[in-house]
Amino acid sequence: MLIVPCDASVLRLGSATFSPGTFAVMAIVNRTPDSFYDKGATFEFDRAWRRVEQVISEGADIIDIGGVKAGVGPPVSEAEEIDRTAGLVAEIHRQLPQAVISVDTYRAGVADVLCESGAHLINDAWAAADPDLAAVAARHGAGLVCSHTGGHAPRTDPHGVTYDDVMADVIAGTTGLARHAVELGVRPDGIVVDPTHDFGKNTYHSLEVSRRLGELIDTGWPVLVSLSRKDFVGETLDLPVAERLNGTLAATAVAAWQGARVFRAHDVAATRQVLDMVAAIKGDLPPRAPSRGLI
Structure with a gap:
């Protein structure tokens, strides 16, 4: 039997409450030198801070700070990951106390330090590869992302992956982690589930x-x-990373129409516009400047 949150319609992270019909944009800020998209554009602290200010002005609701490239790459120690991320998290918390801070890490030790520094959400994209991560979220009262990777280890690419039913596996994996997190004391209204496109999946699966x-x-x-x-x-449209925005926004609109609530994005302004348009079509957001044909 699937167990749902006590109030599944409301998501609470930091000082923010995301009610039904509200779409939240999670802006990506990478403190990595080898990001697949920006190639280290925000690795330096000053550039990362400018990126934070930019995405907030563009309508970001959550800022997701990461210190390790998700894919294959040079090893990064826990100490190095903390060094890359903790200072930025602390500075956001100090200067922008109302901002919701997410940290993209699969390591409990890193998450512990970052929650102490002010993070409100642990974005675990590797499906509890570190089994102590949920306990860290519980101890700090932080939210937790429960993901699906099909059993793949962190920072590995999928090869020859098969599922009898990929969505059934996603549901079982993410909700199982969510139930376990609640049992460990994580707030039910702070839990988010992520099907985790491409992680442990080929293009057909995603x-x-x-x-x-x-x-x-x-x-x-x-x-x-x-x-x-x-x-x-990229594989669907046969396009390189730099030319994938339109395809991303199409997938975003489809996910929003079906009821997804949080959207992790590089292109914050464009994503915000798409989500606001979907919300207006659904009747959850009024048009900002209606005038045509009203008189």
Whole structure:
């Protein structure tokens, strides 16, 4: 039996409450020298801070700080990951106390330090590879992203992956982690589930997950999607990373229409516009400047 949050319609992170019909943009700020998209554009602290200010002005609701490239690359120690991220998290918390801070890490030791520094959400994209991560979220009262990787280890690419039913596996994996997190004391209204496109999945799997996303949404847990310029978009359209924005926004609109709630994105302004348009079509957001044909 699937267990849903006590109030699945509300998501609370930091001082923010995301109510039904509200789409949250999670802006990506990478403190890595080898990001697949920006190639280290925000690795330096000053550039990362300018990026934080920019995404907030563009309508970001959550700022997601990461210190390790998700894919294959040089090893990064826990100490180095903390060095890359803790100072930025602390500075955001100090200067922008109302900002919701997410930290993209799969290591409990790193998450512990970053929550002490002011993080409100642990974005674990590697499906509890470190089993102590949920306990860290519980101890700090932080939220937690419960993801699906099909059992793949952190920073590995999928090869020859098969599923009898990929969405059934996604639902079982993410909701199982969510139930376990609640048992460990994580706030139910701080839990988000992520089907984790491309992680442990080929392009056909990610497309099917996108097509059937409503099944995950029907579990009652708020759903996060991380679609931005990913390989399944590139392979579908045969386009390099720099040319994947339109495909990303199409996938974003489809996910929003089905009921996803949080959208991790590189292109914040464009994502915000798409989500506001979807919300208006759904009747959850009024038009900002209606005038035509009203008189």
